Amino acid sequence: MEFRNLTPLHAMAYNAVDVPGNEIHVVALKAAYRLEPAQSHDSAGDTHRCVLLSGDNAVSLAMADEYEGETGTSSVKWESDLAPFKPKCDVLVRATAYAPHGTPAASWPVRVRVFDDGNMVVDKGLRVTGTRSFTKGWRGWKLGDPEPATAVPVRWEQAYGGASRVTLAPGSTETSAERQLNEVCFTNPLGRGWVEKRFLDRATHQSVVASPCAAFALRPLPKIAEIPAPQVEAWDMPIAGLDVVEHSASALDTKQMKEVASGYAATPVGLGVVGRAWTPRLQFAGTYDETWRKTRWPYHPVDHDFHYWNGAPADQQIAWPAPGPAFELANLALPEHTRAGFLRARLPGHRALVALRFESGAIVPLEMKLDTLLIDTEEMRVSATWRAVFPLEPAVRVCEARFELDRHAPLLRMAALKTTSEPEDTWQTT
Template sequence: MLFRNFTPFPPLQFESRDEQRRDFGVVVLRGTFEIRNYQPLFLVQEQEPLIMADVYHGEPGKSSLWKEGNLAPYKPKTDIHINAIAHAPEGKPLPQWNVAVKVGKIQKHLLVMGPRYWYQERGWRLTEPQPCLQVPIRYEQAYGGIYQQAVYQENPVGLGYVPSKTAEMTTSTPLPAPQIMSPDDPITEWGKIYKPEGLGPLAPAWQPRVAYAGTFNAVWEKTRWPDLPEDFQFDFYNSAHPDLIYPGLVEGNETIELRNLSATERLQFKLPGFTLGLLVRWEDGEIAPMPVRLDTIHVEVPEMKVYLTWRGIFPVGEAIRVLEVRMRGGERWGVNRMEQVVKYPFLQSQQHHKKQE
């Protein structure tokens, strides 16, 4: 099979299998863009390569996920990942402030605080937050963690997790308290279970992701290994915080707005509006257009870059002669030359079209 890429984005093509043991092909493309405030994303000249494995902020298993690898075969919805540092408004130290994210029709708000601690004085009490200028938005600063042998599965690397209000703990050393929380449910009670808050991706072993992985037991090992369990769901590959999984797939041209997540109080930019698609050419002359969807948006605020990942699937087991990735509507993004190589319309239908004799 000949593979042609008529886009400026580095591609990867591989095969996968679903929970019903059906094989399918996958094409992934990763685009690198520069953030220019109040402007559309700017396509950079030197595109960065795809990421072959998950990248963590520190040691895997002991730190939060920073950059997700690009090897997911399929995502039902679009993930939004944001790596950022909360900046106090007007550059003045504050004990607490709000940050916000808006992407198209969804938005998320966080309350961040300066360092604060739990201490024992006739029960557990909280110190007042210390004024500060910045708070990294990482799950290490959110609610979660490990209490003795009990692990908080939604965020094992966080702070403040205690299984119950009656849990015994005696120490004269103050314990760090979470600095990132929901403004609708601020963390004030020792022993209360809180929802972990953040903007980055969740590791594969964390809840709620791992719940979609299916049942790996002796029956699976005996009857299905190495295939997926029958109850596997592709929602497993949606790695964003549940509040930042888009309701469906973004269409393009959506505006992204970040507040108090950079040195500039408001950072605003627009997603590209072009479309990618696959054109499959079989040995018998039949051709078929198939969609390639934008399913991952990674905003790297410290670098002022955005990484977009598109993914498309196609049938395998048939005699495919040529697989092409094509682009439409890239003129305003500086890639109009890609439009010139398109000889067939695509994304008009998902039905096969016989080549004209």
């Protein structure tokens, strides 16, 4: 199949495999929009407008996962766009929470709302706090009051979760593996407020260095009197206390991990990408065991669910939206970029599509589905990724990626069809 990109945006064709093992064609196209202040008298109430970035300013498809910090041990900025298929649209928000009016506060609310064709499809409220800790007293662990803050990154490092790590100190003559520990919260190994029970005993030994959170370096802990607490929580389900959990000493499969996680005292909340190896996303990947190796490799296991490729929190996964979704944010952008902390904008009614030219001579338009929407107020930019999936048979001779600015225009304009024999950008895919 020959692929032609007839747009000023970045598009790519590649092949993937479905669960039964059939090879499929996939086309992904990405557009990015700059968030610019709107007229103060905007009739729709929008505070910002989305301005398409094209040509030299176009944003490329992400070829790999990008992290906020160290790869694998920090929140994901954005995932690779080269997914085979997403059954829903991921709505992701990359943002810092700012205290109202820029005044330091112990805590404040943030909110995200998304509208599809006028219907609200996401309504999510969080509470963020300044730095706070669990402190140990004679009655056990107590959650302390937060320090006033003006800004808190809304990342998984600030949410409920944790990684209980204990390892031998450099130069230690100790050899016992029983001194060491490497256990993580299955639902968020980057967070804070969760510890594995054995950590509290092993971390204080003089021969080890330890840390209760992925964001904190390993160091000697002769006494554990304080453990960092989450700064991002559900508005209606505040964190109550330190969650001390006892994991099995033996290895667990993904189903067992999910069962253990169901007993945790809290659920991590956030707005960004959920890790591929975290519960409950991991369970959608399927069962990669000896049976799979003998009967299915290199294909997906029979219980693979394509929801695995949706990386947004479950309450931010929506049906593929119609052109022109709108969104509102509260206290999730720099105050100078908002109106009293409020930001509202809508995507233009742009549509991505592919025109499939078959060996028979038939030309069939296929509208692509918007399956990834990233609202990035750190960059004041919105990125949208559309995707089309179609089988190898009947054979497609040429696949043309197109981008329609008029939401009411027909998918194929016959006048344009006569001018596409010399594509602006052409390469072969197999």
